[in-house]
Amino acid sequence: MGSLEDSPHEVIARVFGSAYRDFAPLRLRVRGRAMSATTLIDRAPNGAVRTDGKVALVGLGRDEISAELARIGIEPKKIRMRTKQIFHWIYNYGVTSFDQMTNVGKPLRAKLEADFTLERPEIVERLISVDGTRKYLIRMSPGVEVESVFIPDVSKTGALCVSSQVGCTLNCTFCHTGTQPLVRNLTAREIVLQVIIARDDLGEWPTTQENRKLTNIVFMGMGEPLYNTEKIGDALDVICDPEGLGIGRRRITVSTSGVVPEIGPMGERTSAQLAISLHAANDELRTQIMPINKKYPLKELMQACRDYPGLSNSRRITFEYVMLKGINDQPWHAKQLIKLLRGIPAKVNLIPFNPWPGTDYVCSDAETIKSFADLVNAAGYASPIRKTRGQDIFAACGQLKSDSEKKRASAIRKAAKA
Ligand code: SF4
Numbered sequence: 001m002g003s004l005e006d007s008p009h010e011v012i013a014r015v016f017g018s019a020y021r022d023f024a025p026l027r028l029r030v031r032g033r034a035m036s037a038t039t040l041i042d043r044a045p046n047g048a049v050r051t052d053g054k055v056a057l058v059g060l061g062r063d064e065i066s067a068e069l070a071r072i073g074i075e076p077k078k079i080r081m082r083t084k085q086i087f088h089w090i091y092n093y094g095v096t097s098f099d100q101m102t103n104v105g106k107p108l109r110a111k112l113e114a115d116f117t118l119e120r121p122e123i124v125e126r127l128i129s130v131d132g133t134r135k136y137l138i139r140m141s142p143g144v145e146v147e148s149v150f151i152p153d154v155s156k157t158g159a160l161c162v163s164s165q166v167g168c169t170l171n172c173t174f175c176h177t178g179t180q181p182l183v184r185n186l187t188a189r190e191i192v193l194q195v196i197i198a199r200d201d202l203g204e205w206p207t208t209q210e211n212r213k214l215t216n217i218v219f220m221g222m223g224e225p226l227y228n229t230e231k232i233g234d235a236l237d238v239i240c241d242p243e244g245l246g247i248g249r250r251r252i253t254v255s256t257s258g259v260v261p262e263i264g265p266m267g268e269r270t271s272a273q274l275a276i277s278l279h280a281a282n283d284e285l286r287t288q289i290m291p292i293n294k295k296y297p298l299k300e301l302m303q304a305c306r307d308y309p310g311l312s313n314s315r316r317i318t319f320e321y322v323m324l325k326g327i328n329d330q331p332w333h334a335k336q337l338i339k340l341l342r343g344i345p346a347k348v349n350l351i352p353f354n355p356w357p358g359t360d361y362v363c364s365d366a367e368t369i370k371s372f373a374d375l376v377n378a379a380g381y382a383s384p385i386r387k388t389r390g391q392d393i394f395a396a397c398g399q400l401k402s403d404s405e406k407k408r409a410s411a412i413r414k415a416a417k418a
Pocket of ligand 1: 169177221222223224
């Protein structure tokens with residue numbers, strides 16, 4: 001059990017072991033920036049420990065909250081009940097102060113205040129597009145920044161596009177995010193925090209509030225979700241908990257570039273809807289656009305789709321297809337696609353390409369996209385042409401993170417000149 005007299009590092013080291021003791025002081029200066037005394041420390045378990053020893057509870061699951069309560073000496077027979085109360089206050093009411101937990105006695109509230117915090121990570125940038133799309137750049141810990149995007153009017157309400165990694169290893173050639181190196185996987189807590197930040201910003205507490213706009217979650221932000229399946233599963237246990245954030249599992253979509261061995265296990269673990277980032281219907285072209293296809297070619301990918309747990313006409317797989325002028329947008333490409341999808345309950349999202357500086361790709365023209373959609377539609381597959389959203393704030397598909405890095409670089413140049 002920690003006490004306020006202990007040095008922060010002593011408390012953290014006692015909780016997480018001597019390995020952390022050796023490691024923590026090295027983190028006090030990252031990217032040449034000094035950390036404040038209350039900054040969250042990267043890479044401590046779940047990234048939830050601050051340098052002052054307090055543990056950030058928001059983003060943690062029930063088991064982790066229980067473990068924290070045990071650590072501060074809560075009677076074992078009361079831990080379950082206290083966990084339930086605190087979980088409900090955090091995820092149903094979105095409270096930001098322990099004083100708001102009115103069914104928790106004052107002495108315990110004071111203890112919680114001494115050992116824990118309900119703070120959120122810093123929002124480095126918040127942008128709102130003319131079309132209502134909102135983009136958040138969130139600093140999870142020093143040097144670890146992620147973007148998430150709230151898109152209104154998706155489905156009947158709105159969807160939050162969340163990131164699963166910082167950067168990406170996969171180098172899909174149409175995607176700007178793929179040009180940025182992988183920093184690391186996000187923790188489950190950091191995935192949950194993206195939802196909390198959007199809920200705060202939209203003023204959608206408590207969960208029981210009617211007409212909430214944030215009803216759907218799509219894992220289509222930065223990174224390949226199926227390289228972080230375990231943490232996504234843990235995060236969804238919190239996000240989908242009916243006593244907390246309460247987002248139904250049928251409203252969760254996980255998108256993959258085609259990490260075949262993880263597709264089935266992810267479906268079993270999460271019951272999420274599956275989306276495949278496809279973009280080409282023959283191996284030669286797909287490998288050119290998405291190098292991962294060399295490792296997991298279309299035959300294996302399509303088999304994994306056919307075997308996806310719970311697949312049916314009411315639970316179709318969404319195939320994402322970015323429209324690249326003269327590359328994958330001809331009628332024969334559409335016919336190949338139709339053949340490839342045969343027998344799979346599927347829907348095809350046609351995405352006009354969002355250009356970014358340095359890309360050689362150009363978006364197909366509107367008429368070509370329409371003809372392509374007509375062919376796919378006529379074969380019995382819904383093929384909506386996705387409206388590009390949030391382009392004025394660089395929040396559109398494949399543009400995430402790039403602008404924030406660019407801005408930081410220009411800010412550095414400006415500062416150097418000053
Ligand atoms: S499309 Fe997804 S998997 Fe491919 S590079 Fe971009 S972020 Fe990575």
